[in-house]
Amino acid sequence: MSRKNEIVANEVSERNALWAPVRRAQPIQQVRKVMKKKNLLNKDLAERMNISEQSVSRLLRGNQNIQIDTLYLLADALEEPLEICIGCEDNSGTYKFESEITVSKFEGSESSGVKVGKFCHIIDMDQHRRKFLTEAKNDSSLRSLNLYAAAG
């Protein structure tokens, strides 16, 4: 354990207060994009999830602390994969707090995230990693390293 729990706790609490509204909104923004792409209405989602249209409308405001079960229900209703990734193998970067960030805000890579569907317009650090791993897969000199296992 490299850092004291109370120091991390302060930073966790501060980060939650500041970023919770954005974090709640982000998966829902992705859901809305998939709905638009697939021409799905709130009514369709309501029927697929077996909930009322009002509930879907509330969910799509993006200000609720959605349960993981609901997130999976949404993804299944959209017929899209849902990835929840904390400390995944292909996320080799170190998670950084404000006090640790000195060089770049995105130094290393993300170590957590929620992703519904696939969107090319979102800058996804995982994509760069996957591209590298895919290239590594095709490179005979790197193939022996088994780097491509995580490329998916």
Place this chain on the structure above:
Amino acid sequence: MRVQKLTQEQAYTAVATSIPPGTKLISAKSQKWDVVVVVRDCNSLSGFHKSITKNLDDLKKKGAVLKALSDLFDAVCAEDYQIELENAGLSCKVAHSFEFANSTYKVWELKPNNKDRLYFFPLKDGLPNGRKAVFLLMAYHKKDNKTPTDVCDYCQKNIKLILEARGKIEYCEEKNVAKK
């Protein structure tokens, strides 16, 4: 007049000192509307940046404005950003309107909650290369229900300057931004 185009990352870091890992950022390339601020020169802080320092003095207020920015950047990827904002459940209303050069102009506000506001002005013409832009004017935490007169006056004054500068607006050099 000079304007600085903001990426979502730049807009976020105007409010928060850093962005947590895992935060998804929208690429500037996919934006149909630029999000800009008026600057005196390209190295100086805009009035929008100053309003954040002045008016957002706690994490809750900053969090609300970050949410508004998140939804705004998501919305400007569509031509009709107002419909996207409506779909996002973010209230977007006219905070103040005024007459100028025989036309009526509006100060728009984003309402992430009852008190916090993000004031902006959309401009479709008079920008280089036919660009369209949403000018961020001010972030504010209201004390009561009515939009204060000094906020209306500040926004009106800035919009008049923008309107007068139409056709002569220059973008500051864009750093680390994908070209259109």
